[in-house]
Amino acid sequence: MLGSLLSGAGFLGTSPEMLALFVGFGLVVGVLFGFFGMGGSFLVTPALLMLEYPAPVAVGSGMAFVFGTAVIATLKHHDLGQVDYKLGAIMITGTTIGIEVGRASVYYLESMGLAGGVISVAYVVLLGGVGAMVTRDALKSDGEGGIDHEATDRDLDEYEIPEIAEKIQRTVRIPPMVTLRGDVRVSAWVITAVAFATGVLSGFLGVGGGFIRMPAMIYAIGVPVPVAVGTDLFEIVFSGGLGSYLYGQGGGVNLGIVAPLLFGSALGARVGSAATAVVDADEIKVYFGGMLLVGSVAVGIGEVGSYLGNATLELLGLVLVIGAAVVVAFGVLYAAITSLRVTRRRRTSTAD
Amino acid sequence: MAGLEIPTWDPETALLIGAILLEAFVLYVGYGGLERLVGPSLMRLVVGGDASAR
Numbered sequence: 001m002l003g004s005l006l007s008g009a010g011f012l013g014t015s016p017e018m019l020a021l022f023v024g025f026g027l028v029v030g031v032l033f034g035f036f037g038m039g040g041s042f043l044v045t046p047a048l049l050m051l052e053y054p055a056p057v058a059v060g061s062g063m064a065f066v067f068g069t070a071v072i073a074t075l076k077h078h079d080l081g082q083v084d085y086k087l088g089a090i091m092i093t094g095t096t097i098g099i100e101v102g103r104a105s106v107y108y109l110e111s112m113g114l115a116g117g118v119i120s121v122a123y124v125v126l127l128g129g130v131g132a133m134v135t136r137d138a139l140k141s142d143g144e145g146g147i148d149h150e151a152t153d154r155d156l157d158e159y160e161i162p163e164i165a166e167k168i169q170r171t172v173r174i175p176p177m178v179t180l181r182g183d184v185r186v187s188a189w190v191i192t193a194v195a196f197a198t199g200v201l202s203g204f205l206g207v208g209g210g211f212i213r214m215p216a217m218i219y220a221i222g223v224p225v226p227v228a229v230g231t232d233l234f235e236i237v238f239s240g241g242l243g244s245y246l247y248g249q250g251g252g253v254n255l256g257i258v259a260p261l262l263f264g265s266a267l268g269a270r271v272g273s274a275a276t277a278v279v280d281a282d283e284i285k286v287y288f289g290g291m292l293l294v295g296s297v298a299v300g301i302g303e304v305g306s307y308l309g310n311a312t313l314e315l316l317g318l319v320l321v322i323g324a325a326v327v328v329a330f331g332v333l334y335a336a337i338t339s340l341r342v343t344r345r346r347r348t349s350t351a352d
Numbered sequence: 353m354a355g356l357e358i359p360t361w362d363p364e365t366a367l368l369i370g371a372i373l374l375e376a377f378v379l380y381v382g383y384g385g386l387e388r389l390v391g392p393s394l395m396r397l398v399v400g401g402d403a404s405a406r
Contacts, residue, residue, distance in 0.1 A: 064369070064372055067369075067372060067373075068372045068373070068375060068376040069376075071373060071376035071377070071380075072376050072379060072380045075380050076380075241369060241373075242359065244369050244372070245359060245362075245365055245366070245369050246359060248362075248365035248368050248369060249359070249360075249362050249365045253365075253368055253369075253372075255368060255371060255372070258372055259371075259372075259375060262372070262375055262376065262379065263375075263379065266376070266379035266380065266383055267379075267383055270383055270384075270387060337398055337399060340395075340398075340399045341399055344399055
């Protein structure tokens with residue numbers, strides 16, 4: 001219903017209005033991804049579902065977008081020496097099998113006519129859960145959601161291994177054991193299990209899975225934060241590429257959606273990552289958590305609207321999802337500009 | 353019913369994924385060049401004066 005209002009002739013089967021919407025949404029998603037290191041991609045699939053794209057297209061195009069974004073981000077992290085290729089290579093196997101299980105589930109549910117509903121419910125639970133966790137952490141100000149911007153400046157040897165990771169390393173000693181960057185020694189089976197679980201999630205929801213895999217790498221495997229971020233992105237290049245290929249074979253990847261989203265997000269990610277140098281993430285994190293919670297409610301409203309055939313509720317859901325992301329992205333930009341202006345004023349007064 | 357499947361070679365899909373990969377590389381290089389070219393002037397415009405706060 002809503003999708004038909006916005007459709008029309010245009011580039012790659014996408015109308016000019018939709019192209020502009022995708023570039024703009026990509027820009028917003030890019031700012032969030034560049035700043036928080038996670039969270040941008042899992043707004044895309046629900047938005048596409050609300051625009052009434054079929055579930056395999058929404059998930060497949062979302063995954064292809066994640067793939068393109070991960071390529072760009074990995075190039076940057078490679079330059080910073082934050083990618084553990086050994087860890088990435090082991091994770092690829094588990095994630096690949098997991099993605100295929102998740103993807104097969106989507107097509108199975110689609111054949112039963114349940115895919116859109118089940119995926120939306122999964123998003124409501126996931127966005128709500130992660131949103132509540134990030135908001136709680138932000139209010140406690142101990143900062144565990146997203147990237148700890150100060151942490152990325154430290155040497156890898158200086159990182160303390162979380163207690164739970166040490167416990168796993170001591171108890172699960174099934175060979176083969178591997179040594180990772182930051183002098184971490186862990187069973188390859190632990191890595192494979194983490195990779196499989198996040199792969200299923202990626203394949204089912206069309207997300208990179210970074211918001212689950214990154215904390216899992218830190219807390220279950222015990223790798224330093226920057227290595228977790230860089231390796232996660234490297235791994236997404238392969239898992240996202242394979243997932244996109246599999247969805248593409250079934251006609252699930254729409255270049256008319258992915259190309260404009262990527263065009264916007266590549267620019268937004270540069271702006272977002274530049275903002276990390278001048279803005280304290282904890283100041284913004286509470287809004288990020290709030291955005292995820294609003295996103296969760298919005299997907300729920302959109303799904304109810306779709307079930308009842310109520311276009312107003314569908315539109316409200318879409319406006320809430322995009323609106324919440326736009327508000328937080330502008331919050332990041334506002335905080336960055338304000339911080340730069342304050343720094344400049346201080347420098348000017350010191351010089352005087 | 354969809355089951356688990358081994359990826360088979362499909363030139364059309366490979367071209368599609370290749371196009372996304374190419375776009376990502378072009379955007380990385382293109383926006384990087386653009387940042388160097390107009391970044392300083394844009395920062396002066398937004399922040400005012402010398403904004404080398406980083």
